Amino acid sequence: MDQSIDVANITGKAMKFGDAMNTDIIIPSKYLEFKDPNDYCKYVMAAVRPSTWQEIQDQGPTIFVGGEDFGSGSSREQAPDAIIYAGVGAVVAESFATIFFRNCVNVGLPLLQIDSVTSEVSECDELRVNLEEGTLENLTTGKTLHGKPLEGFLLDKMRMGGLIPELQQYVKDNQLD
Amino acid sequence: MPAQTISEKILTRQSIDDREVLAGDRVDVRPNSVLSNEMLPMVSMAKFYRTGAKRVNPEIAENMLIILDHGGFGTTDNMVNFHEMTRRFVKEQNLQLDDAGSGISHVVFHEKGFAQPGYLTLGTDSHTVTHGAFNSFAKGIGGSDLVELMVKGTTWLDVPYTNKVQVEGNLPENVYSKDLLLFVNGEKKMTWSTDRAIEWTGSTINNLSMEARLTMSNMAVEQGGVAGIMPYDAKTETYLNTVPGGMRGIPTESDPDAEYAETFEVDASTLSPMVAKPHSPDNVSPVSEIGEVELDQVFIGSCTNARIEDLEIMAKIFKGNKVKSRTIVIPGSSAVGLEAAKRGYVEIFMQAGATWSYSTCGACYGGSLGRVGPGMTALSTTNRNFIGRMGGDESSQVYLSSPATAAASAIAGKIIEAEHLPQYV
Numbered sequence: 001m002d003q004s005i006d007v008a009n010i011t012g013k014a015m016k017f018g019d020a021m022n023t024d025i026i027i028p029s030k031y032l033e034f035k036d037p038n039d040y041c042k043y044v045m046a047a048v049r050p051s052t053w054q055e056i057q058d059q060g061p062t063i064f065v066g067g068e069d070f071g072s073g074s075s076r077e078q079a080p081d082a083i084i085y086a087g088v089g090a091v092v093a094e095s096f097a098t099i100f101f102r103n104c105v106n107v108g109l110p111l112l113q114i115d116s117v118t119s120e121v122s123e124c125d126e127l128r129v130n131l132e133e134g135t136l137e138n139l140t141t142g143k144t145l146h147g148k149p150l151e152g153f154l155l156d157k158m159r160m161g162g163l164i165p166e167l168q169q170y171v172k173d174n175q176l177d
Numbered sequence: 178m179p180a181q182t183i184s185e186k187i188l189t190r191q192s193i194d195d196r197e198v199l200a201g202d203r204v205d206v207r208p209n210s211v212l213s214n215e216m217l218p219m220v221s222m223a224k225f226y227r228t229g230a231k232r233v234n235p236e237i238a239e240n241m242l243i244i245l246d247h248g249g250f251g252t253t254d255n256m257v258n259f260h261e262m263t264r265r266f267v268k269e270q271n272l273q274l275d276d277a278g279s280g281i282s283h284v285v286f287h288e289k290g291f292a293q294p295g296y297l298t299l300g301t302d303s304h305t306v307t308h309g310a311f312n313s314f315a316k317g318i319g320g321s322d323l324v325e326l327m328v329k330g331t332t333w334l335d336v337p338y339t340n341k342v343q344v345e346g347n348l349p350e351n352v353y354s355k356d357l358l359l360f361v362n363g364e365k366k367m368t369w370s371t372d373r374a375i376e377w378t379g380s381t382i383n384n385l386s387m388e389a390r391l392t393m394s395n396m397a398v399e400q401g402g403v404a405g406i407m408p409y410d411a412k413t414e415t416y417l418n419t420v421p422g423g424m425r426g427i428p429t430e431s432d433p434d435a436e437y438a439e440t441f442e443v444d445a446s447t448l449s450p451m452v453a454k455p456h457s458p459d460n461v462s463p464v465s466e467i468g469e470v471e472l473d474q475v476f477i478g479s480c481t482n483a484r485i486e487d488l489e490i491m492a493k494i495f496k497g498n499k500v501k502s503r504t505i506v507i508p509g510s511s512a513v514g515l516e517a518a519k520r521g522y523v524e525i526f527m528q529a530g531a532t533w534s535y536s537t538c539g540a541c542y543g544g545s546l547g548r549v550g551p552g553m554t555a556l557s558t559t560n561r562n563f564i565g566r567m568g569g570d571e572s573s574q575v576y577l578s579s580p581a582t583a584a585a586s587a588i589a590g591k592i593i594e595a596e597h598l599p600q601y602v
């Protein structure tokens with residue numbers, strides 16, 4: 001969304017998903033024809049949980065918690081965009097697919113990898129994510145989980161709100177406009 | 178310099194500061210060729226303009242091929258608009274376009290000579306890995322990554338560790354590279370090569386045709402792989418002699434003592450025809466063990482298995498038979514379609530009662546032409562059978578197989594091995 005992100009303090013209510021949430025589940029191809037993410041985000045995760053978007057609108061700031069191989073499949077970056085525009089502040093999963101991981105950084109969707117996060121978080125737990133420390137604080141249980149902190153190079157991109165703001169600077173600096 | 182894998186060598190060559198790199202390094206690179214599709218109008222164009230840039234980097238413009246494949250001829254109003262936006266952008270920026278109907282990007286791209294040995298190829302589609310069959314490092318990127326390339330001409334990559342698959346022995350009759358690939362998927366699962374490249378080697382691989390290698394590299398991403406790289410040999414060279422511009426790359430081998438993250442050995446002679454069952458390409462079983470699965474539809478197409486050799490295999494099985502299940506055949510490109518027509522395959526398919534179409538991705542990702550509906554069971558030669566991928570929902574059962582199994586099953590009306598088709602000799 002081209003907005004800077006406070007990567008050390010992202011809070012929200014947990015919404016849980018299982019393993020192998022591929023991009024055809026995150027946002028099925030038929031909705032990609034709606035060019036505006038504000039439109040297609042309404043179908044986020046609908047394949048496995050049809051009420052996802054409505055639930056997020058009702059409960060407010062949300063953090064997705066997923067199992068292994070979150071985001072496998074297609075290279076569509078509408079997948080992380082659909083998650084952001086639906087109102088999700090971060091995705092914490094046990095592992096991520098390669099292209100999805102990079103797309104998240106590019107569009108500014110904070111993500112954190114934590115082994116066995118699904119067994120330490122229950123639906124609707126209040127969570128706080130800190131990408132600098134690589135931690136997930138479960139405010140409901142009082143427990144802090146440690147994952148892989150995002151490296152500085154990627155953290156900087158995330159802070160800026162993704163790749164496009166960085167490229168805007170590049171275009172200015174190199175007078176490509 | 179320590180020993181290097183193919184990936185390390187190619188990324189060293191393409192690093193913008195001539196830096197020797199190894200797995201685990203991060204490197205700024207300049208790609209040799211770039212692929213795009215409807216991701217350009219859907220995502221990248223608007224973001225490109227938002228950066229303030231006016232012109233696509235000239236080197237990228239020269240080496241980029243855009244192929245409109247996902248949206249058919251323009252099957253919806255939105256697609257018609259996306260296609261028209263692309264044509265205008267292509268004109269304004271002086272880019273190269275294969276318009277809707279020319280074929281599927283991962284077939285047209287190598288037919289046009291954009292896939293070459295030793296190349297670093299980046300494309301806004303996860304199946305860009307297909308082009309690794311030409312001994313290149315070919316990787317899928319996102320729409321914003323393409324914007325970075327269009328603005329700067331370069332991007333960053335993490336140099337991957339490599340998993341090696343060593344395959345020896347002869348594939349039995351009616352067992353194809355798709356079966357070999359599905360077998361490995363079943364054993365190693367979709368996360369096996371996450372963040373890693375895959376190299377395929379061994380006598381079985383050397384014996385495979387270019388088409389058969391392309392099928393396997395195509396599905397490297399279904400093993401999580403960032404690239405699926407095949408060796409360069411006389412077959413690669415023969416194919417490249419037929420493309421515009423001929424052979425332009427640098428054949429690249431791993432050093433004998435290069436380090437691999439993991440090596441997986443397969444004895445090809447023990448394999449049998451395989452299917453992936455709903456709803457994942459790694460939910461694999463031999464055809465002989467799946468029991469009675471009646472088919473509402475058979476889909477033969479996609480960047481995995483719709484090249485001329487695939488159509489040849491099917492034509493042999495279809496000849497003189499009639500299909501029992503609704504069957505849709507879509508060639509991988511218009512060039513493949515033309516060749517199939519010349520060889521008389523189109524007549525065979527249509528006489529068998531199958532539907533023959535112009536070239537597009539079609540139902541592969543649920544875009545058009547043969548989507549499945551709720552409750553339907555389908556067999557497909559494509560690469561993914563995720564929930565809803567080909568249309569429908571959780572109740573839609575999609576199986577994946579080789580063209581031989583798909584053709585025989587279309588005739589039988591249920592999933593069978595080609596050798597069990599009574600009429601098949």
Ligand code: SF4
Nearest residue numbers: 304479480538541542
């Ligand atoms: S044929 Fe299928 S897998 Fe290949 S590019 Fe088209 S939609 Fe993707």
